[in-house]
Amino acid sequence: MPKFLHTADWQMGRTYSRFDAEDGAALVEARYEAIERLAALATEHQCDAVLVAGDVFDAQTVSDRTIRRVFNATSGFKGPWVMLPGNHDAALAESVWSRAKRLGAVPQNVYLALESGVTSLLDQGIAVLSAPLTQRHTYGDLTQPFAEMETAPDLLRIGLAHGSVQGLLPDEIDSTNPIAPDRTTTANLDYLALGDWHGVKQINERTWYSGTPEPERFRNNDAGYVLIVDIESPGATPQVTRHETARYQWHQWLETLSVPSDLDELLIRIGKLPEASVLDLKLSGTLTLAGDQKLTEVLSIAEARYRSVTCDRSGLQLEPTEEDIAELHADGYLGEVVQELRESQQATEEGEEAAVARDALGILAGLLKPKDAEVAQ
Template sequence: MRFIHTADWQLGKPFGGFDAETRNALTEARFDAIDAVGKAAAAHNAQHVLVAGDVFDTEGPDERTIVQALARMERYACKWWLLPGNHDFARNGGLWDRVRKRAGGRVAVLASHDPVEMEDGVWLLPAPLLHRHMVDDPTAAWDDMETPGARLRIGLAHGSIRDFGTSGEAPNLIAPDRARRARLDYLALGDWHGHLGVDDRTWYSGTPETDRFQRDEPGHCLQVELAEGAAPRVTPVRTGRYQWLARSWTVSDAAGFRAECDRLLGDCTPSDTLLRLNLAGLVPLADRVSMIGHIEDDLRHLLRHLEIRDGDLVARPSEDDLAALDAEGMLGRAAAILKERAEAGGSESALARRALERLFVEIARQGA
């Protein structure tokens, strides 16, 4: 038995805070990820795709989002099993009734807790979320759930495993040993956006297209192979296009900054990379100007998106700046002492010089 495990498509995600061109690209990439999952199913001869919740970003997507999603799925010969998650939970007269009306025979909506025989002797136990936040474990009923003639039992759920630091207080909690308790051959989970093995039979697939700066890796789905009495064989398959990178660089000059840029660009596909960059350091004024120019004239145009935080990148004062340092009261007295010690030489001279530079920066900030 082979199938693809995926989750957290979140179709219709608005991507607020980005420019219109980037929003459109990220929106389209989420639909393209459906094609990537379908192609993975075909390449691995998988007849089923299990989507473990959050197919849509909200319980009220526009009609175009639904139509586009179903049209992409219908391109492939596999069967798509869609589970409501916390973003697109099931309710009467809601989203999933709209999906059913438009879906063809290759798409099945799992809006109830009733087990489904996917193939002869292969039972799927779904745990759809009926509310955004559920207090009880949505998979608890599986322990006593009957699946006549089962040779394989597969669980499909959306939520958090209890030992992820939640101390039992987060909603939609799932017991970490549910696969053992419910005699499952595999438990396909959604909600965690990176692929993760909880144990040999319990896996999060992650999102097929990354949508945040929390992790470097692109999106994946999981190709799963099951056999009676054997542990699952789970293989991650890349499906995502974009990488969302977060970097923090402490630099001392423009040359060091350009070297970091070259390393970054050499390790990624720039046009498919979103970067959040924190810059820190004390650099000569001319170097700071050069660095900002490189960011605005080159780096920003090479990347899909660039977010810069440079509040801690400050220009080192010149000798004339320090000589003209003029502050009143205690700050003025501190500056005079530091100047005297810096000029005196000795073991404390270098430290006094750095402290004087820092004082200059802070006084300049207050003045600004």
């Protein structure tokens, strides 16, 4: 009863320039840890092989250190690994793969499927039919030759490819590296292991995307898993189970604040996130000065608690209530400044001037905040 682990889209060498250096470094490190976790899973579940369906590396130009660290991270599983070049790490004449071989970094139990063909794992009962990308984009279906590839009748026929199943994926990504949705039928495959879509996705009972084992973007598409596939014998229906490997959860929230309860609910949701969270907030609507102070305080606590927190307040307007102004004791000249800032913000609504007025209101509120209120908090 052959069993294998299906994974893809490791994107090793990826950088996170939008984050602070400390957070970016932690996110990079999590990707190496994900490889170690999936190797441990393969060992724990007594898998016969690990199949990596493309984009092991994020670019051809990754450092030698990255190459060595990737292969070192696979050491937790001693069985065979079959790695396929994808669009980010295509098998060019001179590529990250040829460099890895020159470095002597590729372990003996790792098979690099750099050419279209069959890798027969006789002891494991598996024949891997590979369709590597030899350039970043192709417009023909590289899995078409699978139908002509011969394998021993007692071996599972497992396809390994990287691309877009035509007509079944969202976001209009059907333009390059096409794969026919009926390839398992036309090529008599027991299973087709795919990469390129970064979340777990079932195409049919024999065709799956595993997604990336560690999320790297804000997209709710079931990223952060690997698949363990159990097939009793050639022709049997695959039993596919997904196993979580992600360390960090990525959340992107677009929130409109209209009434105080909107803010209260948002702050409760922020407080309930797991510590291994990457949170990106984009806020619009209106806030009172008291609400703005409360939001600032909660975000400050969250920034220290979670892996990363970013918040875009450019769509927010501050609307001080009479109670806000009374608590600030902004009489005379200060009261006039507060009123001018309110009017400036409301007059422009959007753009740099509105942002300056909004920020100035927030800063002024913080400076004028009663000392007893600060002590109470």
